[in-house]
Amino acid sequence: MKKIIAANWKNNGSKDFIKKYFSYLDKNLEKSPHKEIIIFPPDIYCSLAAELRKDNPVYLGCQNINININNSTLTGGTTFEMLEDNSLEYILIGHSENRANEEKVSLSLKTKLCEKMKIIFCVGENKSDRDKNLISSKIYSQLDDLIKAYNDSMDLIIAYEPIWAIGTGLTPSSKDISNTHEIIKKYLNQKLPSYKEKDIMVMYGGSVSFDNAKEILTSQFVDGILIGGASLNVEEFTRICNLQI
């Protein structure tokens, strides 16, 4: 199976940054049939990124969509139709940085709306869940939103992002990451028997950098990495993408 290496730029970037980023990738990114590289730019720069990626073997995704649960208009919203119109391939749903503002929004509804795209569904415990040994129950309850929306034609990937590891420089041990990925795969396989365990891809996100990327990427049950801060440095991101794994 391919390994996924994804860059979540969050609310960073500028036209100049993106031009330099893609020009660097053009010259330095090694093509590999064993890796899928995805970049999540801020919405406003997605079409510029789509123009600039040219022949780069890079997929593009959107960091979120917005819905109004009252089904009325929403000022400042990005819809699924807009992503489709711009030929974006991936969507992040349920990133912890957005969940905080989305308590009332149904993630199942978002997943359903995006069912034609490749969905990266984010789950992960906070520090207090971890301290209380509630990692699996927290993750199961988050996966239940996905399970409600699931149908066999969906193209799904899970991103395990422990909240306490995001942007902190802290990461779980690779053994802990493997264990959590295994329970995610087992839970989905048990709840969705038509979703074959071997096809369930789980990526890890939270303080991934060049220094730990290889160890994490080659750990058991890890199918990819989702990188925030370190992906803003195109040289570091490219070194990670070019790792021999």
Ligand code: 13P
């Ligand atoms: P950092 O790599 O900056 O910890 O961010 C991880 C993340 O939130 C990716 O979605």
